[in-house]
Amino acid sequence: xxxxxxxxxxxxxxxxxxxxxxxxxxxxxxxxxxxxxxxxxxxxxxxxxxxxxxxxxxxxxxxxxxxxxxxxxxxxxxxxxxxxxxxxxxxxxxxxxxxxxxxxxxxxxxxxxxxxxxxxxxxxxxxxxxxxxxxxxxxxxxxxxxxxxxxxxxxxxxxxxxxxxxxxxxxxxxxxxxxxxxxxxxxxxxxxxxxxxxxxxxxxxxxxxxxxxxxxxxxxxxxxxxxxxxxxxxxxxxxxxxxxxxxxxxxxxxxxxxxxxxxxxxxxxxxxxxxxxxxxxxxxxxxxxxxxxxxxxxxxxxxxxxxxxxxxxxxxxxxxxxxxxxxxxxxxxxxxxxxxxxxxxxxxxxxxxxxxxxxxxxxxxxxxxxxxxxxxxxxxxxxxxxxxxxxxxxxxx
Amino acid sequence: xxxxxxxxxxxxxxxxxxxxxxxxxxxxxxxxxxxxxxxxxxxxxxxxxxxxxxxxxxxxxxxxxxxxxxxxxxxxxxxxxxxxxxxxxxxxxxxxxxxxxxxxxxxxxxxxxxxxxxxxxxxxxxxxxxxxxxxxxxxxxxxxxxxxxxxxxxxxxxxxxxxxxxxxxxxxxxxxxxxxxxxxxxxxxxxxxxxxxxxxxxxxxxxxxxx
Numbered sequence: 001x002x003x004x005x006x007x008x009x010x011x012x013x014x015x016x017x018x019x020x021x022x023x024x025x026x027x028x029x030x031x032x033x034x035x036x037x038x039x040x041x042x043x044x045x046x047x048x049x050x051x052x053x054x055x056x057x058x059x060x061x062x063x064x065x066x067x068x069x070x071x072x073x074x075x076x077x078x079x080x081x082x083x084x085x086x087x088x089x090x091x092x093x094x095x096x097x098x099x100x101x102x103x104x105x106x107x108x109x110x111x112x113x114x115x116x117x118x119x120x121x122x123x124x125x126x127x128x129x130x131x132x133x134x135x136x137x138x139x140x141x142x143x144x145x146x147x148x149x150x151x152x153x154x155x156x157x158x159x160x161x162x163x164x165x166x167x168x169x170x171x172x173x174x175x176x177x178x179x180x181x182x183x184x185x186x187x188x189x190x191x192x193x194x195x196x197x198x199x200x201x202x203x204x205x206x207x208x209x210x211x212x213x214x215x216x217x218x219x220x221x222x223x224x225x226x227x228x229x230x231x232x233x234x235x236x237x238x239x240x241x242x243x244x245x246x247x248x249x250x251x252x253x254x255x256x257x258x259x260x261x262x263x264x265x266x267x268x269x270x271x272x273x274x275x276x277x278x279x280x281x282x283x284x285x286x287x288x289x290x291x292x293x294x295x296x297x298x299x300x301x302x303x304x305x306x307x308x309x310x311x312x313x314x315x316x317x318x319x320x321x322x323x324x325x326x327x328x329x330x331x332x333x334x335x336x337x338x339x340x341x342x343x344x345x346x347x348x349x350x351x352x353x354x355x356x357x358x359x360x361x362x363x364x365x366x367x368x369x370x371x372x373x374x375x376x377x378x379x380x381x382x383x384x385x386x387x388x389x390x391x392x393x394x395x396x397x
Numbered sequence: 398x399x400x401x402x403x404x405x406x407x408x409x410x411x412x413x414x415x416x417x418x419x420x421x422x423x424x425x426x427x428x429x430x431x432x433x434x435x436x437x438x439x440x441x442x443x444x445x446x447x448x449x450x451x452x453x454x455x456x457x458x459x460x461x462x463x464x465x466x467x468x469x470x471x472x473x474x475x476x477x478x479x480x481x482x483x484x485x486x487x488x489x490x491x492x493x494x495x496x497x498x499x500x501x502x503x504x505x506x507x508x509x510x511x512x513x514x515x516x517x518x519x520x521x522x523x524x525x526x527x528x529x530x531x532x533x534x535x536x537x538x539x540x541x542x543x544x545x546x547x548x549x550x551x552x553x554x555x556x557x558x559x560x561x562x563x564x565x566x567x568x569x570x571x572x573x574x575x576x577x578x579x580x581x582x583x584x585x586x587x588x589x590x591x592x593x594x595x596x597x598x599x600x601x602x603x604x605x606x607x608x
Contacts, residue, residue: 157585190479190584193576220588262585282582287459288477289581 009111009119020320021122025104027150028124028314032102035143037126040101042083048073050086053302056181057273064110064119076108080125081311082299088129089303097130097307118317125293127311132297134244136310137277138251144291144312145257148281151319153326156283156290158260159219160248161267163274163294164241169212172235173204183212184268190216219264222249226263248277273299277310285325286318335361337382339373344388351386399442399590400461404449404470408575411486412465419597441590453478453578462583463591468573469552473515479584482577482595485602491516491570494559495541495548500567507547510540517550520570538562 006012013021033039048065051058064076077083080103092099104124111117126143128136141158148156166187170180179202186195192213199209211232218225226249229242245263252261267278276295283290293312300307336355340348348364355362363380365371367387377385401422403409409428416423426435426444436443447455449466453476456464464478467487471480491513506527511517514530521528531546538558540546552573553559553566577598579591 159585190481190579193480193483219585264585282585284582284586285459287457287580287582 007119009117011118017320020323021316024151024316024319024323025122025124027152028147029102029104031147031150032124032126032143035100037100037102040084040087040103041105042077042080042087042103044077044105045074046077046083046086048075050082051075051078054082054273062109062111064108078109079107080105080123080313081127081296084127084311085129085296085299085309086303088127088307088309089300089305092129093305098136099129100126101129102126122316123313124316125311125313127309129300129309130307131310132295132308134247134251137248137295138255140277140293140310140312141248141252141261141279142255142257144279144281144293144314145260147314148283148291148319151314151316152323153283153290153319155326156260156281157262158257158279158281158291159262159264159267160245161264161278162241162245163268163276163278165238165265166215166268168235168237168241169208172237173208175202175204187212187215187266188268190266192216215268216266219266220262222246222258222261222263225265229265279312283322283326286322288315288318290315290318290322333361334384335380335382336363336384336386337373337377337380338362338364338386338388339367340364340388341367348386348388351388398436399463399587399594400445401442401594402445402447402452402455402461402464402466404452404464404466404575405446406449408449408465408467408484408487409446411575412484415486415598415601422594422597456578456580459580459582462580462587463594464578465575466578468571468576469513469516471576471578472571473513476578477581478578479581480576480578481584481591482598484575484577484598487573487575489552489554489573491550491573492553493520493548493550493567493570494553494564495546495567496563497565499541499547500565502547504547508545509548509550510537510546511550512537513550516570520550538564 029039045066048063051063052060058078063078066074066076068074084101084103088099088101102125104122106120107123108120111119124147126140126147128140141160145158166184170184175183182198183195186198195213195216199212202209214232218228226242226246234242249258249261249263252258264280267280273296274294275297278294279292280289281291282288291312291314293310295308295310297308299309338348338352345364352362352364363382365376367373373385376382403412409426413426413428421440422442425437425440425442433446434443435445445455445461447464449470452464452466453470453474455461456478457476465484469491493509506529508529508531509517509521510531510533512533512535514532518528518530531540533540537549537551539562540549541564542562548567549564550570556566559566577595584591
């Protein structure tokens with residue numbers, strides 16, 4: 001009976017939900033296209049080697065792996081950024097920079113053991129290659145905000161952080177790689193309880209311990225957070241990072257995005273390839289992040305190419321979840337059902353094409369006895385009926 | 398509305414007791430009733446009683462904002478939630494136990510019966526010891542008595558159950574207590590309410606939490 005179902009975490013997206021997906025997908029893609037980003041479509045299957053040395057970001061167990069005919073390990077892509085970086089590093093080196101790309105496609109994560117976990121996600125994202133300046137970061141956040149708006153979200157927040165906040169402390173205190181990984185993940189998980197226990201036994205200065213312990217709690221409204229930071233008395237290098245975030249915020253505020261922005265210094269870049277800005281967007285009703293992004297200047301080095309880069313990915317599933325909870329009544333489009341009989345197909349077809357040319361949805365149906373018109377119109381959201389037998393109605397249309 | 402899920406049983410009654418003097422969170426639950434959801438419109442708070450092992454799933458998915466549940470549950474599976482506070486209640490420990498005669502038994506792979514296969518296998522992996530896990534759902538003490546396993550990994554509170562069944566503790570794995578976990582989005586969007594809840598607990602515990 002297995003053939004009746006889909007594997008765990010996979011699903012058929014049926015018409016109602018699929019039309020929501022398509023709508024969000026179209027709106028966001030159209031916006032990115034209008035903004036001059038170029039669409040690329042990378043391979044769904046990659047060599048596992050593309051991901052194998054990024055274990056902190058892509059846990060080995062959560063990558064779907066297959067064995068190719070020649071024995072090499074191949075993988076269903078768990079993200080789109082790494083394939084984009086690979087594609088730019090190989091086929092698009094000679095393109096003038098900055099190179100702005102966007103994509104839309106499914107990624108796959110082999111989450112196991114829990115019934116509630118999806119294993120495939122539709123992601124739409126944008127990447128800017130070859131620009132390391134602050135203005136690229138600002139453009140990226142602005143673009144992400146506008147994409148969320150185009151997707152239909154009104155109330156959302158973007159948390160902004162910087163990978164160098166933690167990295168600087170780590171360097172200053174000389175943490176070992178293992179300690180660094182553990183502490184970094186405890187901070188980003190805001191696990192203050194365990195963090196306290198781990199720090200207690202660590203041979204670093206009390207000031208740094210205190211600062212590391214405070215990091216998870218330094219988030220919220222930018223003005224409040226910057227005020228809080230001023231009182232901390234930071235090392236010079238960290239001051240520079242904070243100044244960078246402050247400048248970002250000032251510029252975003254000028255673009256009237258201030259109400260969407262908050263700061264979170266506790267984002268340590270769990271995905272270790274971040275090398276600067278990190279941001280995450282969330283909203284009521286989604287339960288998880290709707291967008292994640294940041295800067296990863298070192299990523300292309302793995303593909304023997306030096307090129308600074310930043311980007312974001314929007315998780316469409318979570319946006320749909322939020323939209324379903326947030327919106328009361330969505331505007332329905334005009335949708336016309338055109339009934340024809342054995343003689344009327346040519347006429348019906350003509351009327352339908354005229355309507356479609358105006359951007360109105362028009363669908364043909366053969367008026368057999370079996371068709372329950374009322375039910376059919378209700379289920380498929382038709383709000384107007386044209387019967388071809390009725391000459392006047394046809395002429396009026 | 399702040400939705401708080403509490404692990405049914407001991408943890409729920411302790412939490413209810415701790416909150417009884419709180420204006421904002423107190424006297425909302427009636428644990429004598431068989432209801433599972435208790436809400437207070439005026440205080441804008443809702444308490445939900447949930448089976449411990451299910452609780453993190455509710456929090457992770459944002460069906461509730463906050464959860465209070467034992468560390469054992471959080472250790473057994475990796476949930477994407479913020480773990481913010483140690484309630485210091487429902488304290489006990491995770492331990493390896495078994496009959497005295499099996500204590501120093503040397504085998505290529507000991508059989509360990511447990512409700513916590515992840516915790517058990519992680520622990521022995523760290524010790525570089527090969528074991529075989531037998532996953533059970535309850536009354537794990539029985540397994541070594543009937544020869545199903547050599548030892549068990551389980552929660553030990555007073556040690557009475559072990560003693561009555563003639564088992565002794567071989568080694569402690571870690572301390573366990575109830576923790577406050579929070580949905581990642583809720584912690585941002587309902588931050589002040591979450592912090593008020595935590596500081597209510599913290600005042601009762603007499604500590605100075607940074608949250």
